Amino acid sequence: MRTIAEINDKIRTSSAVVLTVEEVKARVVETSVTQVAQEVDVITTGTFEPMESSGAIINLxxxxxxxxxxxxxxxxxxxxxxxxxxxxxxxxxxxxxxxxxxxxxxxxxxxxxxxxxxxxxxxxxxxxxxxxxxxxxxxxxxxxxxNQFYLFNPRNLYQNFIVGVNGGERQLFTYLGPLQPRLGNAVYSNPGAMSPLLNDPDLEMIGIGTRIFLGGGIGYITWEGTQHFPLQKRLPNRTPIGPAATLAVVGDAKQMNPYWVRGCYFKNYGPSMMIGMGIPLPVLSEEVVAHCAVLDQDIVAPVVDFSIPRRVRPTFGLVSYAQLKKGRITIEGKPVRTAPVASLARSRQVAQQLKQWIELGQFTLTEPVASIPMDRAFIPQDVWGSQINLD
Known part of the structure; x- marks a missing residue:
């Protein structure tokens, strides 16, 4: 339909049509995938969530x-x-x-x-x-x-993640925050249908060298992320049913904004960092729009019981993000309140800010220099070490 070079020409002349991914989802419902693909040049996505596998390179x-x-x-x-x-x-x-x-x-x-x-x-x-x-x-x-101060993050933008619950008898303090005993709450970290990689499930529109929104500045995808697991099981719409692809990214922190990079702390677990990240998806085919039309009810995550201290924990099945965002799910007949660790409001703001940059001609798209590998398996370390204190 169009090329990245043609889209960039339109961006430079302020004639590109840019929609956030939520706007695209609504437009597809009103019209069709074909019509949206004909009308729209770029789709912007966003997330604002904890990404603890992050850090900064500093040269003094x-x-x-x-x-x-x-x-x-x-x-x-x-x-x-x-x-x-x-x-x-x-x-x-x-x-x-x-x-x-x-x-x-x-x-x-x-x-x-x-x-x-x-x-x-x-x-x-x-x-x-x-x-x-x-x-x-x-x-x-x-x-x-x-001299230099830039973020270099080994693992950001989880394509999907888990929902944490606690089926035990004592409160647990986790990287998702406190989990109340006896299924007192459920916490999820991915913003669902607006999340960048869930709208490009096979990573066809991005790759090494893709320019992105990172922390309120401009960043780039540098490699696959650590724990990159694209072979995760997937639904027919190609979205994974749990943690899957991840990305490593880099960007000049001197150009970033503290509104989009926030230190945070999870009680009795440790510190982390909330980061605003957004990816522009060029509409090079109808398939791009079809993937971006995915809705929260079409994406699922596993409900994982953190009370079992093992790498592979038991689950209570899969729930959709539509169910999670209603504020309550049902587990074994019991209603359980839900809450996101990600900020859905700021995730939406990332996509809107990136859209504005593109419309103003301040952000153009890049051609990837290489694809992100989609054949990586997950290799665990099955070594028993010291005893775990469960008291």
């Missing part, structure tokens, strides 16, 4: 005399420093180590502060050598006083 700039940093803490959160003299990697889920009342802070909060331009304390020790005679450094850094 060298001191005088030089230092080879081997231990480093930013506002009490340890950063990895084993790959360059003044290069650091700050993980979003790394915990604060100072033991004070700020123990609910982590790497995601420090990253948010740096993006916001706030000062961050740095304490480090160095490996002394003839090249690097300095043995320690204490200073304050900010977004504007460091």
């Amino acid at each position: 700039g060298q001191t005088d005399p030089p230092i080879n940093i081997r231990n480093c803490w930013l506002d009490g959160v340890q950063a990895y420093s084993g790959f360059g003299a003044v290069d650091l990697y700050l993980g979003a889920s790394q915990i604060v180590e100072n033991g004070d009342e700020s123990g609910d802070r982590g790497g995601g909060h420090v990253i948010e502060d740096l993006i916001a331009g706030k000062p961050v304390s740095l304490r480090s020790t160095g490996l002394v050598s003839d090249c690097y005679p300095r043995n320690s450094l204490e200073t304050t850094i900010s977004r504007d006083t460091i």
Whole structure:
């Protein structure tokens, strides 16, 4: 029907027709897949959810005399420093180590502060050598006083995920938040039908080099994400029935906005980071629109019992996102209230913001340089270690 180059020409002349994925779903109901495919050039998707497998690369700039940093803490959160003299990697889920009342802070909060331009304390020790005679450094850094500061996230944009419940007798604290005993609540993390990868189930419109909305700035897909599992079982509409594809992404954090990158903390579990991410899908065929027409009632997720401390936990079957978003599901005849960890409102805002950028000519599309592999199996580590304390 059209090419990415042709779409970009229309973007530059402000003549491209852009709809959010929710607008497309509504338009398809009113008209048809064929008509929408003829009229629309780009479809924007979005999500705003916790993505703990994220972090920031930071280059401090060298001191005088030089230092080879081997231990480093930013506002009490340890950063990895084993790959360059003044290069650091700050993980979003790394915990604060100072033991004070700020123990609910982590790497995601420090990253948010740096993006916001706030000062961050740095304490480090160095490996002394003839090249690097300095043995320690204490200073304050900010977004504007460091060379590079960019997000490099090994696993973002889960194509689907699980619904967490607790069939046990005590409250559990998980990466989905608190789960009440005796099926007291159910928590899900994916925004469902507006989520980017559920609208491109076989990853046909994206690939390595695809330009995306990342944290309020521009980012790029760099590789498959860790735990990428595209061989997950799928429904006839090609959406997976559980965790499936993931993506690794990169973007300049100096251009990001703290509204879209927020440190968060899950009680008695640990810190993480909420990130706004959006993917534009070029309408190159009717199939693109057909995939984007998928509705919440057509997408399911497994209800997983966290009270069983195993890698493979028992499930209570599958539920649709339409059921989840009603605020209550039924498990074994019992009504269970539901709540999302993702912000559905901000997920919608991501798609709207990306749409506006494209309409203003501020964001053009890119041709992928390679496809994301769709044949990756999941390889577990079946090794029994120390005993788990279940008290």
